[in-house]
Amino acid sequence: MSSETGFDPALYDRFPTKGERPAGELKQLEDIWCKPKGWELLTAVNNNYIGFFYVATAFAFFLLAGVLALVMRVQLALPLMGVLPQETYNQFFTMHGTVMMFLFAVPAMEAMAVLLLPQMLAARDLPFPRLSAYAFWAYAVGGLCFFASLFVGLAPDGGWFMYPPYTSTTYSPGINADFWLLGIGFIEISAIAGAIEIIVGALRTRAPGMTLAKMPIYAWAMLVFGVMIIIGFPSVILCTLLLELERAFNWPFFDATRGGDPLLWQHLFWFFGHPEVYIIFLPASGLVSMVIAAVNRTPLVGHNLIVLAFLATGFISFGVWSHHMFTTGMPTLSVSFFSAASMAVSVPAGIQVFSWIATFAMGRARYNTPTLFLLGGLITFVIGGLTGVMVAMVPFDWQAHDSYFIVAHLHYVLIGGMVFPFFAALYYWTPMTSSRALSERLGKWIFWLMFAGMQVTFLPMHLTGFMGMPRRVYTYLPGRDWDLLNMISTVGAFLFGAGVLLFLIDCARNMRFTTDNDAGNVYRGGTLEWLPTGLYSTRSIPVVKSRYPLWDDPDLPKDVEEGRYFLPNSATGLRETIVTSPLRAEPQYVQIMPGPSPWPLLAAIFTAGFFMILTIQAYYTAFANGVLAIACILRWMWDTDRLVPDKKVDVGAGIMLPTYRTGPGTHGWWAMIILLIVVGMIFTMSVFGYFYLYGIHPQFWIKPPDVTWLVPILLGHGGGAGLAILARYMLARENTELWTPGVLICCAAASLLFGFGVDCWNWTAHGLWPTASGQGAIVYAFQSLQGILVFICVLMAGYLSARNSRALIVCPRNNTMDLVVMFMCYTAVEGIAAALIARLFPGPF
Amino acid sequence: MRAWAYMLGGLIVWTVHFFAIYIAASVFPGLPLGHVLTLLITLACLAADAWLIVRLRVPSGGDDFREWMRKLALVGAGISAISVLWQGLPALIV
Ligand code: HEM
Numbered sequence: 050m051s052s053e054t055g056f057d058p059a060l061y062d063r064f065p066t067k068g069e070r071p072a073g074e075l076k077q078l079e080d081i082w083c084k085p086k087g088w089e090l091l092t093a094v095n096n097n098y099i100g101f102f103y104v105a106t107a108f109a110f111f112l113l114a115g116v117l118a119l120v121m122r123v124q125l126a127l128p129l130m131g132v133l134p135q136e137t138y139n140q141f142f143t144m145h146g147t148v149m150m151f152l153f154a155v156p157a158m159e160a161m162a163v164l165l166l167p168q169m170l171a172a173r174d175l176p177f178p179r180l181s182a183y184a185f186w187a188y189a190v191g192g193l194c195f196f197a198s199l200f201v202g203l204a205p206d207g208g209w210f211m212y213p214p215y216t217s218t219t220y221s222p223g224i225n226a227d228f229w230l231l232g233i234g235f236i237e238i239s240a241i242a243g244a245i246e247i248i249v250g251a252l253r254t255r256a257p258g259m260t261l262a263k264m265p266i267y268a269w270a271m272l273v274f275g276v277m278i279i280i281g282f283p284s285v286i287l288c289t290l291l292l293e294l295e296r297a298f299n300w301p302f303f304d305a306t307r308g309g310d311p312l313l314w315q316h317l318f319w320f321f322g323h324p325e326v327y328i329i330f331l332p333a334s335g336l337v338s339m340v341i342a343a344v345n346r347t348p349l350v351g352h353n354l355i356v357l358a359f360l361a362t363g364f365i366s367f368g369v370w371s372h373h374m375f376t377t378g379m380p381t382l383s384v385s386f387f388s389a390a391s392m393a394v395s396v397p398a399g400i401q402v403f404s405w406i407a408t409f410a411m412g413r414a415r416y417n418t419p420t421l422f423l424l425g426g427l428i429t430f431v432i433g434g435l436t437g438v439m440v441a442m443v444p445f446d447w448q449a450h451d452s453y454f455i456v457a458h459l460h461y462v463l464i465g466g467m468v469f470p471f472f473a474a475l476y477y478w479t480p481m482t483s484s485r486a487l488s489e490r491l492g493k494w495i496f497w498l499m500f501a502g503m504q505v506t507f508l509p510m511h512l513t514g515f516m517g518m519p520r521r522v523y524t525y526l527p528g529r530d531w532d533l534l535n536m537i538s539t540v541g542a543f544l545f546g547a548g549v550l551l552f553l554i555d556c557a558r559n560m561r562f563t564t565d566n567d568a569g570n571v572y573r574g575g576t577l578e579w580l581p582t583g584l585y586s587t588r589s590i591p592v593v594k595s596r597y598p599l600w601d602d603p604d605l606p607k608d609v610e611e612g613r614y615f616l617p618n619s620a621t622g623l624r625e626t627i628v629t630s631p632l633r634a635e636p637q638y639v640q641i642m643p644g645p646s647p648w649p650l651l652a653a654i655f656t657a658g659f660f661m662i663l664t665i666q667a668y669y670t671a672f673a674n675g676v677l678a679i680a681c682i683l684r685w686m687w688d689t690d691r692l693v694p695d696k697k698v699d700v701g702a703g704i705m706l707p708t709y710r711t712g713p714g715t716h717g718w719w720a721m722i723i724l725l726i727v728v729g730m731i732f733t734m735s736v737f738g739y740f741y742l743y744g745i746h747p748q749f750w751i752k753p754p755d756v757t758w759l760v761p762i763l764l765g766h767g768g769g770a771g772l773a774i775l776a777r778y779m780l781a782r783e784n785t786e787l788w789t790p791g792v793l794i795c796c797a798a799a800s801l802l803f804g805f806g807v808d809c810w811n812w813t814a815h816g817l818w819p820t821a822s823g824q825g826a827i828v829y830a831f832q833s834l835q836g837i838l839v840f841i842c843v844l845m846a847g848y849l850s851a852r853n854s855r856a857l858i859v860c861p862r863n864n865t866m867d868l869v870v871m872f873m874c875y876t877a878v879e880g881i882a883a884a885l886i887a888r889l890f891p892g893p894f
Numbered sequence: 895m896r897a898w899a900y901m902l903g904g905l906i907v908w909t910v911h912f913f914a915i916y917i918a919a920s921v922f923p924g925l926p927l928g929h930v931l932t933l934l935i936t937l938a939c940l941a942a943d944a945w946l947i948v949r950l951r952v953p954s955g956g957d958d959f960r961e962w963m964r965k966l967a968l969v970g971a972g973i974s975a976i977s978v979l980w981q982g983l984p985a986l987i988v
Contacts (some may be wrong), residue, residue: 051957262962353962357969364905365977368912380923382932385984386915393977632897633959744920 056635063702065613082585100164107157138523139206146209158332159243168578172254173626184242186653195232205229248275259593270335283730288317300826308749308823319370333470345412351404358397391441418492422473429465454514480568498548505541575600589614620698648685711862765804770877772797781861791853798846904971936982943975
């Protein structure tokens with residue numbers, strides 16, 4: 050067998066080890082990973098807790114958005130009903146859509162991953178537990194504040210995709226739209242934090258021997274999900290930022306009368322928005338693929354094809370954004386490309402559906418509640434998929450656009466593709482976190498109520514749409530033959546609601562959260578999450594030899610529990626897990642993990658506070674919150690990246706692994722690369738905006754400043770990068786003075802600041818202001834993005850110097866130093882690219 | 895990185911193709927040049943896929959995992975070829 054890292058795979062044969070493990074090891078593990086008590090729960094960072102809180106919170110948002118849906122259905126049950134006035138109806142459908150998409154669907158999927166992934170990969174926890182805690186709290190606190198805007202009549206009302214010019218200050222003068230734009234801000238941060246966690250977790254904390262070929266299909270789905278968030282979310286981060294800049298400071302990105310263009314919003318939003326649908330669907334599909342194999346007691350048919358389908362979806366879904374814009378008058382050839390891609394993207398979905406059907410055919414399905422939800426989801430999703438192919442045909446879409454046909458289509462896809470699989474997963478995995486399984490008898494009732502409710506609500510909507518009823522209308526006149534269909538839909542919605550209510554009753558009766566006394570493998574799954582676990586996850590980390598280790602090695606649970614595999618104890622006396630290589634999962638080093646801390650919670654509260662208070666224009670208070678959030682984050686980071694006394698430790702069977710690593714192989718390095726991809730994507734999308742605006746309205750553009758000004762700008766940025774690299778180099782030299790690296794890093798930050806300052810000054814001196822035109826707005830958008838990066842560099846320089854002064858920057862290599870240098874180099878490159886683009890294209894014409 | 899490029903080669907070709915033809919059609923809207931460029935880009939990407947498929951057909955001679963990667967890459971390149979063709983077709987018919 051070949052090796053990826055030089056690790057000898059023959060060493061795996063030493064496991065399971067023979068002989069008794071020393072007494073006291075288990076006790077030590079339990080002490081180190083002890084349960085939080087009382088208020089300490091708020092400081093918990095362990096995935097068992099955070100994952101559970103996260104799933105519960107996401108579910109609560111599903112309920113809240115569901116209540117809004119029911120009220121809307123009451124309003125639409127009969128013509129000219131007076132339950133919701135027009136403005137409130139607008140707020141309701143906007144909040145329903147936004148909460149379902151941003152506060153339920155995506156977070157619910159991240160939440161499941163936080164709960165399940167470490168268990169499935171047999172890691173002790175995800176690689177950055179405090180980041181998960183931060184992501185969760187920012188989402189929970191911010192989400193609740195966001196939802197509360199509804200009670201004071203300030204909820205956003207521009208639809209879940211907030212098209213300008215309708216959402217510009219001219220047509221939406223109140224602060225409702227700002228709530229949306231800033232409210233989505235912290236959700237984006239939380240989603241990206243979660244995605245970093247998931248990608249690094251799936252690639253670097255798998256159990257030894259679990260090559261990519263043996264990785265559970267769910268982990269594959271989550272990996273692609275994470276990457277899609279990293280590529281897709283930057284686009285919505287950018288467009289919300291631009292629209293907020295337009296609303297707050299009158300920078301005309303989307304104002305066609307001043308060289309902006311409202312369609313730029315649609316491009317940016319849908320470049321995120323359509324992949325978003327797959328971002329929701331892929332993890333659900335991963336869940337389905339896991340549960341289907343278990344309930345059929347047979348390996349998933351077409352596992353490799355499904356992996357490929359996930360990957361293909363990840364790619365193709367970024368080529369279909371414009372199919373939401375078929376009616377906007379794009380060039381015919383472009384429209385046909387998007388139409389073709391939209392049809393092509395149904396192929397991977399088809400592969401998955403056929404694989405599932407084949408798995409049902411191969412196995413002996415037991416028709417329990419998870420199976421019913423799987424089948425119900427499959428049928429519903431296929432119907433939604435078919436209407437999706439219908440609307441991918443441009444002439445058909447011209448007719449169906451913005452009608453109730455679309456409302457039916459999107460609910461079929463979302464409920465069939467995500468909600469039903471989510472319920473299947475809740476039934477299937479509850480015994481992993483609860484001391485009692487959920488009730489099978491009630492479960493069947495719940496399924497049939499929800500399934501029937503779904504069909505009764507949304508099937509007639511296809512017809513309502515064909516009969517001309519537009520979406521987003523708060524009422525309609527009698528005599529159009531829409532009355533009966535709408536009444537049927539409302540009855541269906543209440544059936545669905547009754548199913549959900551019964552589910553709550555089932556949870557109240559049976560769900561008993563536990564970390565060490567769970568109901569166990571009720572449905573006989575074959576993957577690692579069904580090993581016996583405590584808060585430290587599995588007692589020892591097994592060597593994985595197949596895709597369904599529990600089916601193939603019935604002794605595995607016993608051996609794992611007796612500590613016969615990797616890390617049967619705490620090798621360093623701290624929380625730790627094994628970091629493995631990305632392809633073949635060969636053990637590389639022991640990662641020390643941070644324990645409970647109040648800082649992620651506080652940082653999250655202040656982050657949410659910053660965004661929310663900004664909305665009500667209390668700028669000083671918002672600013673103070675921002676500063677506090679940064680202070681809390683820095684404080685939480687302060688404890689990390691420390692050396693432990695033992696450089697190498699025995700992780701079982703005499704295999705020694707280092708406890709500290711630096712360079713490209715480390716989990717921190719990976720996280721930074723992913724973060725830089727996010728930042729790079731934000732910049733790339735703004736470059737798209739730049740060329741787009743020039744392409745649409747060149748008449749508004751003026752000549753850029755003289756190119757000789759590029760010299761000091763490039764010198765500033767290039768010098769910054771050079772000094773940062775020099776600092777890293779100096780750290781490795783033996784005779785370096787203690788203070789040298791810190792001082793050099795500060796000089797690097799100053800140099801970057803200089804480059805940035807000259808760039809900004811040059812444009813203002815040239816007479817171009819951000820409010821002047823689309824060009825001004827987008828040029829200053831470059832500057833704003835660069836300003837944020839330079840600000841972070843200055844913070845990092847201060848932080849690194851502080852660590853340096855406390856001798857925490859250890860020679861010859863140090864992770865904090867490496868990451869700061871990477872960030873600074875990236876900042877320099879982006880600064881140079883922005884300066885060049887804005888001056889050379891379209892150039893001094 | 896090389897391993898990922900190997901595994902995802904076909905899908906990367908598809909992505910390059912999609913964005914290249916999108917840019918061509920947007921920069922030259924309604925002009926015959928847009929169509930011609932689309933066809934040329936499509937041919938180039940099909941050639942790239944064909945090259946990948948020819949290379950990937952030969953067993954790698956490595957262990958199970960290496961073979962698994964090869965097969966995944968091979969099917970990926972096949973899917974990419976079909977998608978590229980499908981995606982380029984509109985240039986012939988609209
Ligand atoms: C049975 C449960 C549900 C019912 C009865 C329901 C009902 C509705 C209604 C009445 C609308 C407004 C239609 C309009 O006026 O145009 C709507 C819109 C929408 N719903 Fe649902 N819904 C349900 C579940 C869901 C779920 C689970 C999701 C997502 C995961 C979702 C996502 C959306 C979105 C994105 C919109 C569009 C909002 C907009 O136009 O801006 N819904 N739904």
